[in-house]
Amino acid sequence: MGTNASGIHAGRLSPTDYDRNFADLHPPLDHHEALVAADRCYFCYDAPCMTACPTSIDIPMFIRQISTGNPVGSAKTIFDQNILGGMCARVCPTETLCEQACVRNTAEERPVEIGRLQRYATDTAMDRNIQFYARAARSGARVAVVGAGPAGLACAHRLAMNGHAVVVFDARVKPGGLNEYGIATYKTTDDFAQREVDYVLSIGGIEVRNGQMLGRDFTLGELTDNFDAVFLGMGLAGVNALNVEGEQLPGVEDAVDFIAALRQAEDKADIAIGRRVVVIGGGMTAIDAAVQAKLLGAEEVTICYRRGKEHMNASEFEQDLATSKGVMIRHWLQPRRVIDRDDRVAGIEVEYTEMRDGRLVGTGETGILAADQVFKAIGQTFVPDAVGNLLLEGGRIAIDAEGRTSMPRVWAGGDCVKAGEDLTVTSVAQGRDAADSINRMLASSARPSIAVA
Amino acid sequence: MADLRNTFVGIKSPNPFWLASAPPTDKAYNVERAFKAGWGGVVWKTLGEEGPPVVNVNGPRYGAIWGADRRLLGLNNIELITDRPLQVNLQEMKQVKMSWPDRALIASIMVPCQEDAWKAILPLVEETGADGIELNFGCPHGMSERGMGSAVGQVPEYIEMVVRWCKQYTRMPVITKLTPNITDIRKPARAAKAGGTDAVSLINTINSITSVNLDTFSPEPSIDGKGSHGGYCGPAVKPIALNMVAEIARDPETYGLPISGIGGVTTWRDAAEFLALGAGNVQVCTAAMTYGFKIVEEMITGLSDWMDAKGHKTLDDITGRAVPNVSDWQYLNLNYVAKARIDQDACIKCGRCHIACEDTSHQAITAMVNGVRHFEVMEDECVGCNLCVNVCPVDNCITMVPLAAGVLDQRTGQPVDPNYANWTTHPNNPMSRQAAE
Numbered sequence: 001m002g003t004n005a006s007g008i009h010a011g012r013l014s015p016t017d018y019d020r021n022f023a024d025l026h027p028p029l030d031h032h033e034a035l036v037a038a039d040r041c042y043f044c045y046d047a048p049c050m051t052a053c054p055t056s057i058d059i060p061m062f063i064r065q066i067s068t069g070n071p072v073g074s075a076k077t078i079f080d081q082n083i084l085g086g087m088c089a090r091v092c093p094t095e096t097l098c099e100q101a102c103v104r105n106t107a108e109e110r111p112v113e114i115g116r117l118q119r120y121a122t123d124t125a126m127d128r129n130i131q132f133y134a135r136a137a138r139s140g141a142r143v144a145v146v147g148a149g150p151a152g153l154a155c156a157h158r159l160a161m162n163g164h165a166v167v168v169f170d171a172r173v174k175p176g177g178l179n180e181y182g183i184a185t186y187k188t189t190d191d192f193a194q195r196e197v198d199y200v201l202s203i204g205g206i207e208v209r210n211g212q213m214l215g216r217d218f219t220l221g222e223l224t225d226n227f228d229a230v231f232l233g234m235g236l237a238g239v240n241a242l243n244v245e246g247e248q249l250p251g252v253e254d255a256v257d258f259i260a261a262l263r264q265a266e267d268k269a270d271i272a273i274g275r276r277v278v279v280i281g282g283g284m285t286a287i288d289a290a291v292q293a294k295l296l297g298a299e300e301v302t303i304c305y306r307r308g309k310e311h312m313n314a315s316e317f318e319q320d321l322a323t324s325k326g327v328m329i330r331h332w333l334q335p336r337r338v339i340d341r342d343d344r345v346a347g348i349e350v351e352y353t354e355m356r357d358g359r360l361v362g363t364g365e366t367g368i369l370a371a372d373q374v375f376k377a378i379g380q381t382f383v384p385d386a387v388g389n390l391l392l393e394g395g396r397i398a399i400d401a402e403g404r405t406s407m408p409r410v411w412a413g414g415d416c417v418k419a420g421e422d423l424t425v426t427s428v429a430q431g432r433d434a435a436d437s438i439n440r441m442l443a444s445s446a447r448p449s450i451a452v453a
Numbered sequence: 454m455a456d457l458r459n460t461f462v463g464i465k466s467p468n469p470f471w472l473a474s475a476p477p478t479d480k481a482y483n484v485e486r487a488f489k490a491g492w493g494g495v496v497w498k499t500l501g502e503e504g505p506p507v508v509n510v511n512g513p514r515y516g517a518i519w520g521a522d523r524r525l526l527g528l529n530n531i532e533l534i535t536d537r538p539l540q541v542n543l544q545e546m547k548q549v550k551m552s553w554p555d556r557a558l559i560a561s562i563m564v565p566c567q568e569d570a571w572k573a574i575l576p577l578v579e580e581t582g583a584d585g586i587e588l589n590f591g592c593p594h595g596m597s598e599r600g601m602g603s604a605v606g607q608v609p610e611y612i613e614m615v616v617r618w619c620k621q622y623t624r625m626p627v628i629t630k631l632t633p634n635i636t637d638i639r640k641p642a643r644a645a646k647a648g649g650t651d652a653v654s655l656i657n658t659i660n661s662i663t664s665v666n667l668d669t670f671s672p673e674p675s676i677d678g679k680g681s682h683g684g685y686c687g688p689a690v691k692p693i694a695l696n697m698v699a700e701i702a703r704d705p706e707t708y709g710l711p712i713s714g715i716g717g718v719t720t721w722r723d724a725a726e727f728l729a730l731g732a733g734n735v736q737v738c739t740a741a742m743t744y745g746f747k748i749v750e751e752m753i754t755g756l757s758d759w760m761d762a763k764g765h766k767t768l769d770d771i772t773g774r775a776v777p778n779v780s781d782w783q784y785l786n787l788n789y790v791a792k793a794r795i796d797q798d799a800c801i802k803c804g805r806c807h808i809a810c811e812d813t814s815h816q817a818i819t820a821m822v823n824g825v826r827h828f829e830v831m832e833d834e835c836v837g838c839n840l841c842v843n844v845c846p847v848d849n850c851i852t853m854v855p856l857a858a859g860v861l862d863q864r865t866g867q868p869v870d871p872n873y874a875n876w877t878t879h880p881n882n883p884m885s886r887q888a889a890e
Contacts, residue, residue: 107801107846
């Protein structure tokens with residue numbers, strides 16, 4: 001088929017090309033590489049990397065454990081703070097978190113490779129299936145968790161550690177949430193997301209019910225009636241629309257659906273891709289869609305973002321990755337209409353934008369980009385239909401510092417809450433901390449009454 | 454261009470870099486490669502008496518410790534003296550010396566502590582045309598169990614006796630190689646001098662176990678599950694060697710006795726330090742065994758470039774220059790006050806200076822100032838100990854700045870006294886109080 005055939009087609013590349021294109025973006029460090037990389041850590045006092053990590057992993061300690069030949073102990077240091085440390089090692093934008101804070105940047109503009117070292121340690125323990133946590137004696141309490149993504153899994157694991165019985169409800173066929181459906185294929189190969197779910201669940205005491213969607217299959221009221229506590233971590237179900245003419249045409253798709261389909265595909269050759277692809281948006285989702293479109297054999301892939309490079313939510317590293325794969329990133333362009341030819345996408349009309357008096361406005365100057373396929377990646381939204389009277393903030397669930405919602409015995413975390421940064425690692429931190437809060441509540445209510453007279 | 458030509462106890466070599474008696478100098482093949490690479494001289498691996506040669510173990514002979522990125526910091530060995538027949542070594546030495554007349558060739562010798570044994574071997578060595586001999590009183594493993602090597606070097610009377618025999622039975626200059634496995638290096642050096650030695654060389658290797666295998670509980674290197682202490686060398690031993698060289702160089706009883714400096718010489722810089730502390734030349738082994746003979750090029754150019762930059766014309770201009778500055782603690786100036794200063798532009802904010810000072814020293818470095826991560830020395834707490842300088846990963850980020858006379862020392866609240874004063878006269882010293890009364 002090749003990259004030059006007009007229209008949207010599967011199988012543009014040879015099997016070897018697919019394999020090469022979708023191989024691990026950051027191959028694992030081997031033993032020697034890990035030792036060399038670990039040697040660069042200065043074991044900083046009150047380490048800035050640790051402060052920068054949303055889950056506060058003791059990074060200097062886990063790196064020191066690697067360099068002293070104790071990768072298993074290192075993995076425990078990581079998992080103590082972040083049970084999904086394996087996935088975070090793969091998908092965290094370390095360049096804006098721990099590695100950005102690394103003092104080696106000041107010393108020689110090259111941080112310690114914290115992400116890859118974390119992967120080395122967690123892979124070592126997970127490959128040997130070493131379990132660090134046992135379930136505490138049964139507390140008798142039952143907790144419902146909605147959503148088996150990073151927030152829900154982290155919450156469920158911490159609850160199970162404390163002896164509570166957990167039921168996790170997830171709308172999708174497989175657990176894992178965005179780890180399973182939302183991450184670029186080359187960042188998590190070899191079915192890692194499912195292996196990690198299995199690893200997390202092996203603590204016991206967690207029942208996962210797939211295909212169970214809040215508001216469709218059960219209600220929040222049923223959960224609060226039947227469980228001692230509820231954690232909501234269902235993420236974002238909605239996708240922002242372009243709100244332009246032609247958006248309904250075949251060939252205009254949500255980037256998140258494309259990314260999910262690619263992750264679920266048995267064979268990458270089954271995924272159809274256009275010859276010319278335009279991605280609208282400026283975040284990680286836009287980059288993931290654009291890069292993978294290119295890797296599937298699109299001849300020309302263009303990202304259109306309505307603001308400047310400095311405003312893009314995608315990190316510098318991600319932008320560089322995209323351009324290195326041949327993606328063209330264009331700024332100050334917004335979509336005006338999708339152009340129709342024979343009821344299919346033929347192109348997209350875009351308008352130049354600029355900042356005027358602090359507001360983004362169209363300049364009136366337009367142009368047309370030829371395209372067979374358009375991906376929308378301009379943000380996802382929380383769909384509040386099923387959460388009833390829960391207080392919202394900025395369109396998402398409002399929580400306090402411990403993750404409590406406005407409703408008694410209901411906690412929330414992950415992308416569905418306001419405080420979220422839409423990062424896996426932040427979701428893990430929120431799930432974990434909510435579990436600790438739930439545990440405190442359950443422990444205090446279980447305390448025997450004290451005779452005062 | 455500095456003149457690196459070296460004359461040591463009358464032995465001339467084009468530069469002061471000799472290879473020490475060790476595996477790299479065991480045979481003509483290696484020695485010729487070394488000379489081609491530019492080494493100024495070699496001390497041929499130790500010869501034993503005529504007869505069946507010694508045998509070595511047939512398993513690992515070396516153990517090691519490493520720094521970052523497996524940089525070799527310390528090496529130990531359980532290899533014995535040459536295991537080749539004496540005649541083969543003598544023949545090769547003669548041939549090599551003829552081919553390389555401008556290089557120094559020294560024979561290291563170790564035979565039993567009997568006059569006849571030394572009397573027998575010396576003429577054979579002399580016949581090779583070797584420039585001198587080095588008496589191996591240092592090897593701490595294997596041979597010492599047979600009453601040789603360090604077993605001799607640990608008894609000053611034996612040293613003096615054997616040196617005397619050697620001076621009696623050969624015209625060749627005698628260099629006595631000392632073991633560091635003693636409590637006071639001056640004693641064996643004095644004994645060697647008393648016996649009439651022309652020079653001493655030091656240090657030989659240090660008794661050591663480099664590591665223990667935690668699966669088998671065998672010391673390393675392990676021979677069939679057992680280990681024996683070996684001789685430790687390499688960069689890790691340099692500070693010990695420097696001190697021992699300096700002790701002999703400044704001892705009134707051995708003052709002026711030529712010293713061949715050995716112990717962890719890895720770069721030109723190490724060599725220059727040995728020379729400054731009184732060595733007339735240096736001997737190298739571990740660095741060559743780690744990187745090959747080519748390193749001598751770096752040593753030659755480095756030493757020469759440094760000498761040019763400093764205006765030193767010959768080796769005599771630097772030899773012993775640091776010796777007058779080696780002092781006993783009691784004579785150090787107690788009125789000298791220095792404070793650590795952190796260059797905020799160079800600081801990468803790792804915080805190691807803070808935690809070292811806070812946990813283990815004098816609580817004199819901040820971690821946070823006005824809510825911002827900031828590391829700064831609090832002069833009113835700083836005793837000037839230098840620990841922060843040593844743990845800082847950035848070169849020249851923290852420096853010790855001396856306070857000028859008259860400046861207020863914020864820690865003591867006193868101005869810095871311009872006068873030199875030491876412990877011998879300090880009021881807290883009971884001895885000085887006695888003297889005053």
